[in-house]
Amino acid sequence: MKRLKLGAKFLIGGLLLLSIPLCMIETITLLESTLSITNQARNDLSIMAEGLAGTLGVGLNEQLVAVRNFASSRTLAAAAEKVARLGAGGSREEIALVQADLLKIKEIEGERCSSIIFVSKGGMGIASSNTANVGIDFSGRDYVVEALKGTPNVGSVVISKSTGRVVCVAAAPIYAEDGKVVVGLITMGLEIKYLTDIVDAVKIGKTGYATIVQKNGITIAHPIQENILKEDISKIVGMESVAKMVSTGESGIVEYKRFDEATVAGLSYVPATGWSVLVTIERGDLYASATRLRNLIVPIGLASLALASILLFFYSRRLTSPLNKIVKAAEEIAVGNLSVELGFASRYDEIGGLSRAFVLMVDSLKGMAQVAERIASGDLTVDVRPQSGKDMLGNAFQAMVVKLKSHMNGISEGFAVLTAAASEILAATTQVVSGTAETAAAISETTATVEEVRQAARLSSEKAKNVSSNAQRVTQASQSGQVAVEDTAVFMLRIRDQMETIAQTIVRLSEQSQSIGGIIASVTDLADQSKLLAVNASIEAARAGEQGKGFAAIALEIKSLAEQSKQATAQVRGILSEVQKATGAAVMAAEQGTKAVEAGVKQSGQTGDAIRVLTESSTEATQAAIQIVSSSQQQVIGMDQIGIAMESINQAGNQIAASMRQAETAAQNLHELGLKLKSLVEQYRT
Secondary structure, three states, rough: OOOHHHHHHOOOOOHHHHHHHHHHHHHHHHHHHHHHHHHHHHHHHHHHHHHHHHHHHHHHOOOOOOOHHHHOOOOHHHHHHHHHHHHHHHHHHHHHHHHHHHHHHHHEEEEEEEEEEEEOOEEEEEEOOOEEEEEOOOOOHHHHHHHHHOEEEEEEEEEEEOOEEEEEEEEEEOOOOOOOOOOOEEEEEHHHHHHHHHOOOOOOOOOOOEEEOOOOOOOEEEOOHOOOOOOOOHHHHOOHHHHHHHHHOOOOOEEEEEOOOOEEEEEEEOOOEEEEEEEEEEEEEEEHHHHHHHHHHHHHHHHHHHHHHHHHHHHHHHHHHHHHHHHHHHHHHHHOOOOOOOOOOOOOHHHHHHHHHHHHHHHHHHHHHHHHHHHOOOOOOOOOOOOOOOHHHHHHHHHHHHHHHHHHHHHHHHHHHHHHHHHHHHHHHHHHHHHHHHHHHHHHHHHHHHHHHHHHHHHHHHHHHHEEEEEEEHHHHHHHHOHHHHHHHHHHHHHHHHHHHHHHHHHHHHHHHHHHHHHHHHHHHHHHHHHHHHHHHHHHHHHHHHHHHHHHHHHHHHHHHHHHHHOOOOHHHHHHHHHHHHHHHHHHHHHHHHHHHHHHHHHHHOOOOOOOHHHHHHHHHHHHHHHHHHHHHHHHHHHHHHHHHHHHHHHHHHHHHHHHHHHOOOOOHHHHHHHHHHHHHOOOOO
């Protein structure tokens, strides 16, 4: 039932609502009508039997009254009394008069009267309308016996002795003049044809007929002549109950089977004769009206049900057709199509109410759609008014607009803060980039200076080697004699000039080493600032959320490079310290060399006198030169290390500069993003 459509459910429900009462009504009607018709048929059968019995009783009573009246005539009474005294021979005159009267009565009664007989007290026929009855002894007949007892009666049906035809006889006693003594009787024979005519007049159904049965079960009147006085119902199988009712003089309706055929009989007792009138009909024929009614009611019921089904079908179609259109409209609304139209709003039934409700719902949804479009276009000034407190969609839209206003205000404020922070980050990054560029330039210059110092140190080393060689040659020359003294003096002058140059170079190297220390301090400060700036940039990138993830990576790279720069600077500082120490020693050695050279120059004039002193001085100069060579070599090694460190610092500075340029680009993008988001937020009018 859940899967059936409403029209099918309505049709099935309507058919059930109609068919159940209709079946009940038909059943009750059929039962009641069948019972009524059956009872009516049984009553009609009983009434017909009673009517026949009444007709028969009236006819027999009339005959009996006629016989009694004739029996009470003075002529008949006188003749009977005289016959009783004198016999038939002594009463011919009176018998002749009675004979004439009998003929007149026979003529009056007509054919239904077979004969009228004057019977003596001894039971002999004295006179009769049919002379064949004269002289016949009737004393054994039951009606004669009863009449002689003084009881008027109708006797059993018998076969007339004179005519041989079946007759029934009514007999009445003839009293003497005192009215107390029965002196004879008068009988009137009624032709059985009279009874047969009464029975034949009964027409009921196709199989119904009437019969007259005596108490002993003998049929005395029957539509079939052959059954008269030959059919004994007491001996017919199945009619035992009928025979019992006949014998006891009961009246009523009895059903029985005769020759396996269900039969219904209406019995009515005739008190005047003790006979019973049976109106018999086959059960199916008796209840044919009920059967016809049943056969009529059932098709009518089925036709009514079919007609009702057709009417219900068209009515359900008329009812469900608008509902189907409304369902389709609801399906269109469910998929977002609000352009549907319903043409049932003018109806005044529930469908019209439903259509009007759908129209209101569509209008409400269209209003909500317009509100959504205005919100989508950035207009948050829209006024959403729910239709009622139960309008979930309207209340939800109203709450959404309020929350959007609040969120957009918060977002606007956040974007203002973000824009300001991005501007600050951009400015700080620009400054850092500028400082980084300057730092890179300074590092480049320092690197060049260190390279020059390294070259000078190498030159000084080479010169120190030359000094050592010269000192050795001086020693050799001092041993050679006075000739070399002049050359030595000249050479010593040169040495003095070179030593001054070396001293100046070493002094410049010391100064440049100090400058490098300042640069290294600046680089260290710059690395610390870069690290701090990277931390601040990471914080701002975290605030920016997804948009700041790239900037956070750049800040992390800057922080890493700052750490590397700081570590490289520390290494350079250590190396520079060693260089400064070596430079100090070189300066001291240079000063000593310079003093020695000056002393050699002063003493060169006295070379001749102080060869020994010169030799000693040459030896000392040679040792000093060796020390200078050693110091120069150490200086060269230190300057090489400084050069490598400065290269590393230069590379780190370049990386820092590139990272800061990326950070500047990211800060610029973040700043532009903040401005763009701010402009997008400003599109929503709150």
